Amino acid sequence: MPEPRLALRGVKKSFGDVEVLHGIDLAVNPGEMVCLIGASGSGKSTLLRCMNGLEPVDDGEVRLDGVDIAEPGFDLAPIRQKIGIVFQSFNLFPHMTAYDNVALAPRRVLAEDARTRIEALFERFGLAAHMGKYPDQLSGGQQQRVAVIRALAMRPQTMLFDEITSALDPELVDEVLDVLRSLRDDGMTMVLATHEMGFARELADRICFMDKGVIAEEGAPDLIFSTPQRERTKQFLASVLR
Amino acid sequence: MKTFLTATLLTLTASGAFAAGHCSAGKTLTEGTLTIATGNPAYYPWVIDDAPEAKQGFEAAVAYAIAAEMGFADNAVTWVRTSFDEAIQPGAKNFDLNMQQFSITADRDRVVDFSAPYYTAPQAVMTTVEAVDAGAKPTMESLKAMKWGVVASTTALPVVTETIQPTQSPLVYDDNANITAAMQAGQIDAALFDLPTALFTAAVLMDNGVVLGQFDASAAESPDQFGALMPEGSALKECVDEALAALTASGELAAIEAEWLQAAVGVPLIK
Amino acid sequence: MTTRRAAYEARQRRRANLLAGGSTAVVLILLIVLVPLAPGWEGVQASFFNAEIFARTFPDLLSAFLINIAIFAWSVPLIAALGLAIALARGARAPVLFPLRIFGAIYVDLFRGIPVVLLVYLVGFGIPGLGLPRPWNSPYIWGTVALVLTYSAYVAEVLRSGIESIHESQRNAAVCLGLSERDTMRYVVLPQAIRRVVPANMNMLVALQKDVALLSFIGPVEILRQAGIFKSLLANFTPYVAAAVIFLCVTVPATRYADYLMNRDRNART
Ligand SMILES: Nc1ncnc2c1ncn2[C@@H]1O[C@H](COP(=O)(O)OP(=O)(O)OP(=O)(O)O)[C@@H](O)[C@H]1O
Ligand SMILES: [Mg+2]
Numbered sequence: 001m002p003e004p005r006l007a008l009r010g011v012k013k014s015f016g017d018v019e020v021l022h023g024i025d026l027a028v029n030p031g032e033m034v035c036l037i038g039a040s041g042s043g044k045s046t047l048l049r050c051m052n053g054l055e056p057v058d059d060g061e062v063r064l065d066g067v068d069i070a071e072p073g074f075d076l077a078p079i080r081q082k083i084g085i086v087f088q089s090f091n092l093f094p095h096m097t098a099y100d101n102v103a104l105a106p107r108r109v110l111a112e113d114a115r116t117r118i119e120a121l122f123e124r125f126g127l128a129a130h131m132g133k134y135p136d137q138l139s140g141g142q143q144q145r146v147a148v149i150r151a152l153a154m155r156p157q158t159m160l161f162d163e164i165t166s167a168l169d170p171e172l173v174d175e176v177l178d179v180l181r182s183l184r185d186d187g188m189t190m191v192l193a194t195h196e197m198g199f200a201r202e203l204a205d206r207i208c209f210m211d212k213g214v215i216a217e218e219g220a221p222d223l224i225f226s227t228p229q230r231e232r233t234k235q236f237l238a239s240v241l242r
Numbered sequence: 243m244k245t246f247l248t249a250t251l252l253t254l255t256a257s258g259a260f261a262a263g264h265c266s267a268g269k270t271l272t273e274g275t276l277t278i279a280t281g282n283p284a285y286y287p288w289v290i291d292d293a294p295e296a297k298q299g300f301e302a303a304v305a306y307a308i309a310a311e312m313g314f315a316d317n318a319v320t321w322v323r324t325s326f327d328e329a330i331q332p333g334a335k336n337f338d339l340n341m342q343q344f345s346i347t348a349d350r351d352r353v354v355d356f357s358a359p360y361y362t363a364p365q366a367v368m369t370t371v372e373a374v375d376a377g378a379k380p381t382m383e384s385l386k387a388m389k390w391g392v393v394a395s396t397t398a399l400p401v402v403t404e405t406i407q408p409t410q411s412p413l414v415y416d417d418n419a420n421i422t423a424a425m426q427a428g429q430i431d432a433a434l435f436d437l438p439t440a441l442f443t444a445a446v447l448m449d450n451g452v453v454l455g456q457f458d459a460s461a462a463e464s465p466d467q468f469g470a471l472m473p474e475g476s477a478l479k480e481c482v483d484e485a486l487a488a489l490t491a492s493g494e495l496a497a498i499e500a501e502w503l504q505a506a507v508g509v510p511l512i513k
Numbered sequence: 514m515t516t517r518r519a520a521y522e523a524r525q526r527r528r529a530n531l532l533a534g535g536s537t538a539v540v541l542i543l544l545i546v547l548v549p550l551a552p553g554w555e556g557v558q559a560s561f562f563n564a565e566i567f568a569r570t571f572p573d574l575l576s577a578f579l580i581n582i583a584i585f586a587w588s589v590p591l592i593a594a595l596g597l598a599i600a601l602a603r604g605a606r607a608p609v610l611f612p613l614r615i616f617g618a619i620y621v622d623l624f625r626g627i628p629v630v631l632l633v634y635l636v637g638f639g640i641p642g643l644g645l646p647r648p649w650n651s652p653y654i655w656g657t658v659a660l661v662l663t664y665s666a667y668v669a670e671v672l673r674s675g676i677e678s679i680h681e682s683q684r685n686a687a688v689c690l691g692l693s694e695r696d697t698m699r700y701v702v703l704p705q706a707i708r709r710v711v712p713a714n715m716n717m718l719v720a721l722q723k724d725v726a727l728l729s730f731i732g733p734v735e736i737l738r739q740a741g742i743f744k745s746l747l748a749n750f751t752p753y754v755a756a757a758v759i760f761l762c763v764t765v766p767a768t769r770y771a772d773y774l775m776n777r778d779r780n781a782r783t
Contacts (some may be wrong), residue, residue, distance in 0.1 A: 054689060087685075093686070095708065105691055109691040330744075330750075332559065333556060333559045336775055353749060389568065395745040412734075420731070424732055427639075428641060428650050429651070442520070
């Protein structure tokens with residue numbers, strides 16, 4: 001058994017008096033793709049943000065390659081480049097071209113002019129013609145792909161995706177999911193929060209069903225989707241699959 | 243015949259209000275009263291303690307003398323205050339006469355009326371003890387090298403730029419108080435005032451003020467003369483000029499000047 | 514062939530032009546005919562709109578205006594730099610920087626609270642009065658300092674509101690990419706914030722251009738002072754009108770140009 005890329009133990013998180021994560025245990029192995037599903041407000045986004053230290057964890061451990069990044073006072077800056085994140089709403093920098101959005105962090109953080117590498121990424125995801133455009137000149141799907149490229153340009157070993165298709169028009173969803181498929185083929189370690197059940201079932205190595213701040217049930221996609229054990233899981237799947 | 247009738251009528255009307263028939267009848271803002279304007283505030287030695295009603299100070303005394311000459315008793319004189327701008331702006335005025343060291347110039351005379359001059363003001367140079375210690379002298383050569391300050395609304399600026407022609411361009415201020423501040427801040431070395439104002443400012447407003455010298459007023463091409471300002475086309479001008487002529491002839495004007503502006507003697511002439 | 518819509522729009526445009534032209538003409542005629550009928554018009558015309566005096570004083574006023582432009586030109590970069598520094602000081606989050614934050618807050622409250630004129634006098638006469646030698650006591654230097662103190666306080670507040678208006682998700686995105694706090698501010702937040710407050714800062718520049726004239730209180734003969742000198746020598750207000758014309762010739766194109774820049778910026782990205 002290899003050491004997990006990402007290992008959470010007993011992670012708790014509160015906003016004010018409200019505890020939204022009640023002790024999460026989760027291990028993600030290198031090259032594994034884990035999908036978080038669950039009702040709105042169940043804590044998927046919060047969990048993802050705890051994984052890269054964007055939200056400080058109240059209690060428990062978050063180990064990235066064995067290093068506990070949740071330790072209070074831990075310097076997160078060097079960790080950021082190992083773990084990329086893409087959000088639901090695009091968060092591109094509106095005052096920069098698509099290319100500059102991507103090139104900024106490699107230049108400032110890695111002190112690297114990654115031009116050829118970045119151009120290759122744009123090429124790979126079908127955006128070579130759009131590098132010079134500003135975000136508001138791009139479609140939602142294109143913007144989201146630029147956001148993925150921006151994260152990838154830092155050469156992360158792990159990627160987190162928070163419902164990156166849910167703000168998109170249905171016909172744009174596929175072009176973004178194709179990007180994820182392609183990363184999967186590369187063997188990228190990925191954790192996704194998603195509402196795309198078909199996609200989760202097709203590609204995920206493991207599904208975690210979140211309910212009210214705990215992982216209520218987890219397992220291989222086929223098992224979760226065909227024979228869910230918990231009543232809540234059944235209800236949730238019934239409501240989203242209809 | 244007609245002239246005679248009018249004259250009689252005028253005399254009759256006038257004698258109702260005045261002891262003697264006089265030319266100012268029907269020409270003042272308020273019948274039977276002479277309204278005179280001064281500055282706000284009015285300065286020593288022109289008006290003492292900013293109270294012209296007390297008849298103390300050169301302009302206050304001249305004003306009452308003119309009024310008396312025109313047939314107005316002291317209690318028939320009312321005082322108002324105006325700024326320079328109010329004195330020259332178009333539209334109705336709230337004074338018959340305005341006396342606040344207005345220099346008579348041809349340009350101004352086109353817009354307003356001036357009485358005959360009641361004072362010929364020598365221009366004087368005020369500076370600091372420090373400047374004198376550093377070698378300032380009442381000579382043109384010395385004056386040219388100084389940094390000058392003048393008050394914007396006076397005729398001092400053309401005198402500085404044309405007569406003295408200093409090597410550095412002068413700084414310009416709103417009033418004497420600001421000149422004093424600038425001089426104490428070391429931003430200017432010298433300021434040009436009329437002599438009475440220079441004496442007062444140097445002695446009272448400054449800790450280290452000195453009047454370096456005065457220009458010979460009689461030698462100047464166009465000496466700085468103060469006149470009472472009246473609205474353009476004022477019917478009163480004739481009467482005021484008459485009164486001033488009488489005051490000059492009787493020596494009363496000279497006496498008033500001697501009483502209030504006597505300190506002027508003893509200031510060296512600029513060579 | 515014109516489409517139905519094109520024909521309709523052409524009709525509407527014609528109608529709008531007619532109405533606009535007509536109402537403008539009426540207003541102009543009323544102004545030109547009625548104002549001179551007012552009883553005091555001749556007096557007003559002679560003392561405010563005297564063509565001869567206008568022509569005589571205009572060249573000197575124009576050269577005095579160069580002083581305004583010079584003071585303005587060296588004030589603006591100082592205001593921008595200090596305003597930015599104060600805005601950043603006010604936004605400093607690290608606890609060690611707390612004194613900086615307090616200083617920023619006091620600075621802004623103080624210098625926005627004091628009327629510019631007062632500051633011009635206070636700094637312009639006061640600081641040189643402490644005994645500075647020439648040329649370090651120049652009213653140009655300390656008058657500029659007064660303007661910079663006041664205007665940088667305003668600019669700092671405008672910038673801070675701009676910085677705070679940038680959505681938290683932008684910072685998050687930058688932080689998640691590993692950018693330092695400094696780089697996040699410099700490359701992500703500030704460029705957007707500054708763009709957002711361009712209109713407010715343009716107004717500030719126009720106000721500054723006018724407030725430069727306050728330096729005349731402490732000596733410099735800039736355009737308004739020059740106009741005042743002419744006014745008192747000529748007993749006529751026309752030089753002020755001439756000065757106003759000069760001011761308008763600069764401020765109107767400047768504001769229009771800023772509008773144009775902002776529109777272009779907006780259009781380029783849609
Ligand atoms: N910054 C915050 N402050 C306070 N409460 C928050 C904050 N962020 C999230 N929450 C709360 O935490 C809970 C979990 O939110 P979270 O966004 O993780 O849910 P989610 O599963 O991602 O939902 P969705 O599917 O709608 O995105 C919710 O009740 C939410 O209201
Ligand atoms: Mg969410």
